Amino acid sequence: MNIDVTCEHNAELFDALVEGVRQYNAQHMGEEASEPLLVSARDEQGQVVGGVAGRTIYRQFLIEVLWVSEAARGSGLGRTLMAKAEEEARRRGCIAAQVDTLKFQAPEFYQKLGFEVVGQVNGVPPSPDRFFLMKRYV
Template sequence: MAHERPTDIRFTLEPTDADNDVLVQIIRSANTAAGSGPDGYQPVGFLITGPEGETIGGLSGYVLFDWLFIQFLAVPESLRGEGVGTELLERAESWARERGLVGMWLDTFAFGAPEFYRTHGFTQFAAIEDHPRGSRRHFFLKRL
């Protein structure tokens, strides 16, 4: 049974988790029907905790199919230059290897840390110029 064409498209600057869950379920169903098999989606986090157990930084992302996408890597200013970012990447890589993942990928801006990722074995595979204007967004991957 076909759905009727929607009569309204609602714009929001704040889609809810429930809104996004509907979209994700439609995509996952279509991917499975196309023969991709289960996507194995799994959120992951390697979090730096403060003195009272609160999160003060870390690395988070998700596994999709056979790759770990690093969505966020943030080290508090007070810990920069002490190898904490390197340790976060190493722990994520070790975890990904243990699970037999193919690789890891991420994006960062030119004013972010592209050289940091290059020094840790990541290879740039794409860039978007003028994102933001006058700068660049870099996309990196590392095969495991």
């Protein structure tokens, strides 16, 4: 057996690992239907000023990133983007959404949208506290 360590992205290796997990999961949960879910906003010049990206899988909306430009913060754009993304997730049959965020990022934002803190990692300097949040749709 050879064990390699690399610091470069290897799409082929990554895909092989994901496929292995999918095969294992299928034994316990059935076949997966993972689909990307992206919602974005652009200004009049066509520049991205915000967006949400994630995926739906096993009736869950997994939020990978939410970003709103400094100029658009406080305008309600983040709330609007999340509403559109969650609407699509529900249309796909999702029963919950999940996200993790750092203390200085947006835990309060998600809580205002109805997410609950279901886990927290504290005291691992130099990292700030990390929050895991979930919102049930049913």
